Amino acid sequence: KNQVEQSPQSLIILEGKNCTLQCNYTVSPFSNLRWYKQDTGRGPVSLTIMTFSENTKSNGRYTATLDADTKQSSLHITASQLSDSASYICVVWVSGNTGKLIFGQGTTLQVKP
């Protein structure tokens, strides 16, 4: 069964600190992996997209890594800001004719001053 699991479920950090969110997937056939940021009551917004041949992708203070062998990804946030408080969702695209997106449950991050 195609699944995407994220950890931790929630996280609280102080402003200025770094944090790392984890994503494990069992999706086949794998096409690409995305990280999205979702503010409360809003639609998700893409942060990064990585194919199996890409190990690292950065977008400002966000750095995503992908290990296609172990089927793990991480999202590292550097020097957190209050505006980083949101849910972060790991999404895997299943290749083939169906082209479905499989979503993780998300990690809720709260950045405190």
Add this chain to the structure above:
Amino acid sequence: DGGITQSPKYLFRKEGQNVTLSCEQNLNHDAMYWYRQDPGQGLRLIYYSQIVNDFQKGDIAEGYSVSREKKESFPLTVTSAQKNPTAFYLCASSTKKVRTEAFFGQGTRLTVV
């Protein structure tokens, strides 16, 4: 502006009534999707369509119906057969290319009263 638009943002429905959620995109995307989000859970796929006049059931299609008569539009009807319709509904669209980004609407919060 280019993008994907959902309406309304908030919707209230009486039990036993059908209600239709609107999703329109002007991105010229072939694929469109409907997801449901419940508190503490990941997005779950309701229906998706990869071409006009064709759509497939997702993981939780029971109690929902869709149509894709135009490329730009993918309305979702929540029928009275849906036993627990109160949720946050998200529409997304994308091209069918591998590295495509999926764009999300701002969501519709449906409450059954």
